[in-house]
Amino acid sequence: MNAKTAATEGAAPADKPRVRDRILDAACDLFYRHGIRAVGVDAIASEAGTNKMSFYRSFPSKDDLVAEYLTDQEREYWARWDETIAPYADDPRRQVEALVASDIDLAWLRAKAIEGCKCKTSRGCALGNAAVEIPEDNERLGEIVHEYKTEIRRRLRKLAREMGAREPDVLGDALMLLREGGYYTRLTFPENSGPIAAIVKAARALIAAHVD
Template sequence: MNVRVSAGPAAKGAVPGRPRVRDRIFDTACELFYRHGIRAVGVDAIASEAGTNKMSFYRSFPSKDDLVAEYLRDQEKEYWAWWDGAVVADAGHPRRQIEALFDAFLDLARIRASSDCGCKVSRGCPLGNAAVEIPEDNQTLGEIVHSYKSEIRKRLRKLAREAGAREPEALGDALMLLMEGGYQTRLTFPNNTGPVAAIAKAARVLVDAHLN
């Protein structure tokens, strides 16, 4: 979702109304990581963009990996808040919840494409993007991404099972592939002119095929 809001009380001696140094560093890093990638953004760039220095950076975060881990967990938290908000109105109706998820996905894509929405340009799924950049031997960051994606798969399979699908695991996985592909086509087709425009309809076709 990639919406950054600074929180927490101001640090002692901070300028009233201005985020404390740690929040500025974190918010700046989130923006830069999402737009340019984790590897492409170094500590110097983050500190400079946040209006501070490397000493302040390392007082706030022991390492860049610690900052990346917090970024990924924060993005995950935002995603689950979006998910829960999308399905809450249809609680107890799993098929409608599946449809609501993909309707919300499409609505978000349309909002991102609006030139006057005031939101950040979509660069796809932050954790999916990170998975490409995280080295195989970085178990800490890799596990954050793996656990997140596994939970999406688990939730979609659960909804498919509760909706009465003949093969709930297959339907859940197909829905996940559809969602993951939707993120990627938003990157390659400007203003959502690509296949993502059909994602809500495609989800309904999948559900129908597994329920009828």
């Protein structure tokens, strides 16, 4: 789940990741595994192999780092979204089915683990998890999550409209609820052993009810 650099084992010192990149990489891993509030600056600096002085030279505050983490996770998600729907251009129904199917596809998670992330199982949506922890008065971080979720909703409603749904906004919202719920069943039912195993059939039934 990290924004990993291209540094490899045995690379020359000049090729090693910058301190700022190491801090962000460590934070991405720790925040996703343990939560934002549970992870302090000391733990992040230690994991990154640096110190608090270097931390604050790279990020003026923990909130600045959290904002970067959330933005990084969002970029990764949209890249995966685009990659998932690309093979089904001009077929919104297949695009939605592919997106839903990707929610139970562990291949992507395994690929991220190979890149260096220590979290080899899904902990749900990183930004959704953050929403639970962000205080109500932290408008900066709250807005990042709100805009991200709003864009997911907009895209699903658009796909529902393009497939000719009778009530596209209702279908789009229903698909979003299905996917959001699916993420969090993985916390209690690991390795896709719970309700998420039925998510593709459920999505197809929703689509059929609104389109066919």
